[in-house]
Amino acid sequence: MLCLFDLDGTLIDSEIGILGCVRHALTQLGVAHPAEMRHWIGPPLRHSFAPLLDHDHDRIEQAVEHYHERFHTIGWQEHTVYPGIDAMIERLQAAGHTLAVVTSKPERHARPIIEHLPFGSAFSRLYGPDPSSPHSEKATMIAAALSDFGAEPTQAVMIGDRHFDIDGAVANRVQGIGVLWGFGSQAELEKAGAHALARDPEHLAQLLAA
Template structure:
């Protein structure tokens, strides 16, 4: 089976780095940061910056550039691996599954993170959107993975914590499995059409290995 994993909120808790970079970008533009910002984790940056910057295209692009500047230097290191993830990945490898990462992070930001994970070598491919794209692109990246691996939809699963992951799965007629240790809710995942929802990494391993 081909297992496609989201990165933020699924493999790693990246809240510290992402929100630190968002605050940095807004500070550079003289805009106060919102009190509640967890919803920033998952959607494309331009989507989240737009309402705070009056949908001003030029300022949105400036904010994204400031975000990327900080993320490239320090933000990518500011994360932790969720407990149980490494063991779960090992179980999937032992079962003979193929693994890849499909993330909303630009590839240039995701690659160093994955390369530094203790289990990063388990992933044979990484899919990330073009840095200039305002869209999630999960559906297009999943479609690319299906082609690259020559995988049948019924033998492929997308695992993630937000509806963007499940939306991409539904668009490609593959199973979408939601996880509850990230930044989304059971309601969000089930509403998007999740095939199943995992409580913790061991539960996920059970769902995927069975």
């Protein structure tokens, strides 16, 4: 089985790093920080910055650049691995599954995170969107993974915590498994058409074994 994993909210809790970079970008532009920011984790940055910046293309691009500046130096280190993820990854490897990461985070930001994870070497490939893209591109990246690994949709599964992950899976006729320990809600994942929901990493390993 080809197991495609989202990164933020699925393998790692990156809330501190992501929101720290969002606040930094808004501060640089003199924009007040919203009271609630958790929903920023998952969607493409430009999508989230747009309403706060009156959909001004130039200011949005400035905000994204400020975000990337801080993330490149500090933000990428500001995360923790969810409890039980390492044991789950080890179990999937032992069972002979092929693992890869499909993330909305640009590859240049995701790669150092993956390389520093204790189980980072378990992932055969990393898929991330072009930094200039305003879209999540999960569907496109999942399609690329199926092609690269020569896998049929029935031989693959996409695992993530937001509807973007499940949307990408559905678009490719791949089973999408939603995880309930991340930044999305059960209602969001069910509405998107998740094939199954995992309570915790151990439950996820059981679902994949079945």
